[in-house]
Amino acid sequence: MFTPPEQFGIVEKGLYRSDMLHASNFSFIKTLHLKTVIILSPEVPTRALANFLEENKIKLVHLGLRVWKPNLGWKPVSEELIKDGLEMVLNAANYPILVMCTSGIHETGTFIGCLRKLQNLNFSSIIIEYRCYAGNKGRYVNEQFIELFDMDLITLPHNLPPWFIKQRKFWQQEEKEEELKNE
Numbered sequence: 001m002f003t004p005p006e007q008f009g010i011v012e013k014g015l016y017r018s019d020m021l022h023a024s025n026f027s028f029i030k031t032l033h034l035k036t037v038i039i040l041s042p043e044v045p046t047r048a049l050a051n052f053l054e055e056n057k058i059k060l061v062h063l064g065l066r067v068w069k070p071n072l073g074w075k076p077v078s079e080e081l082i083k084d085g086l087e088m089v090l091n092a093a094n095y096p097i098l099v100m101c102t103s104g105i106h107e108t109g110t111f112i113g114c115l116r117k118l119q120n121l122n123f124s125s126i127i128i129e130y131r132c133y134a135g136n137k138g139r140y141v142n143e144q145f146i147e148l149f150d151m152d153l154i155t156l157p158h159n160l161p162p163w164f165i166k167q168r169k170f171w172q173q174e175e176k177e178e179e180l181k182n183e
Contacts, residue, residue, distance in 0.1 A: 002028040007104025007133055012163045014096040015089055017112055019104030023048050036094040038085055040064045040107035077107050082114050083153045091157040105134045113146035120171050
């Protein structure tokens with residue numbers, strides 16, 4: 001039986017999101033042929049999950065444990081967590097990738113919102129996507145973090161995924177056309 005995890009979604013080709021995986025999700029997850037799983041929350045994965053990832057040769061990157069910083073003031077996550085995660089998902093060598101946190105909402109939703117901002121999506125669209133996943137568990141502070149996150153912190157890897165390259169070309173073309181109109 002194939003049971004997707006809660007909060008599962010396709011972000012881009014080969015890039016997925018969800019809450020923490022459980023044994024009931026493993027058959028479904030195998031179909032994704034993942035190469036990398038990124039955990040954004042500080043909680044340690046269950047033994048069953050760690051064994052599943054190891055048995056299936058899926059690299060586990062536990063960013064939440066590595067860069068977790070309590071007492072961030074108003075910030076729901078650290079900039080370092082988002083920066084490191086974005087640089088990993090923008091490296092095609094890590095694909096296919098699943099990004100997850102305990103709830104699939106707070107860290108993951110904030111992370112995906114920052115990715116969408118890097119993709120030049122309209123801020124209203126970013127917030128609509130965040131709220132679709134968050135439902136009544138959404139947090140204004142997460143939305144504020146997305147809005148204020150400094151994209152200049154991100155160093156783009158040389159091996160960008162095809163979907164990102166295609167989008168960048170699209171935006172560059174749009175900018176050129178806008179400049180020509182304004183001349």
